[in-house]
Amino acid sequence: MPTIDLISIILMASLYILAGITHFAKPGLYLKITPQWVPYPEKVNILVGILEIGLGVALLFPETRSYAAIGIIVLLLAVFPANVYHHQKARQKGKMVAATLLRLPLQAVLIYWAFSFI
Numbered sequence: 425m426p427t428i429d430l431i432s433i434i435l436m437a438s439l440y441i442l443a444g445i446t447h448f449a450k451p452g453l454y455l456k457i458t459p460q461w462v463p464y465p466e467k468v469n470i471l472v473g474i475l476e477i478g479l480g481v482a483l484l485f486p487e488t489r490s491y492a493a494i495g496i497i498v499l500l501l502a503v504f505p506a507n508v509y510h511h512q513k514a515r516q517k518g519k520m521v522a523a524t525l526l527r528l529p530l531q532a533v534l535i536y537w538a539f540s541f542i
Contacts, residue, residue, distance in 0.1 A: 432537075436496075437481065441476070443476050443480075444472075447469050447473025457506055459506055459509040479496050490542045497538050507527050510527070511527070
């Protein structure tokens with residue numbers, strides 16, 4: 425495997441593992457951007473954290489990498505409404521508008537990145 429591919433895998437796996445850990449270390453960060461229509465937001469936050477950690481770890485193994493990449497794509501699509509909601513709240517408050525707006529197309533980049541491992 426070329427070095428650039430290995431670096432890419434480790435970087436992506438680290439990103440999701442760290443994001444997953446953050447769901448447990450600082451749940452408030454995620455709970456405040458969870459849309460009100462999401463049932464049981466605390467449980468959903470825990471589930472997403474577990475999924476991110478599990479998918480990040482699964483990326484590290486060739487046998488599970490493509491399944492993990494598909495899981496990451498599905499997860500990114502599932503949390504996209506929360507990112508839209510976060511941007512809407514940011515616009516209402518007039519804070520972090522640019523950062524939350526940038527995050528929306530970043531989802532497409534992350535999906536493309538995950539797709540490269542399928």
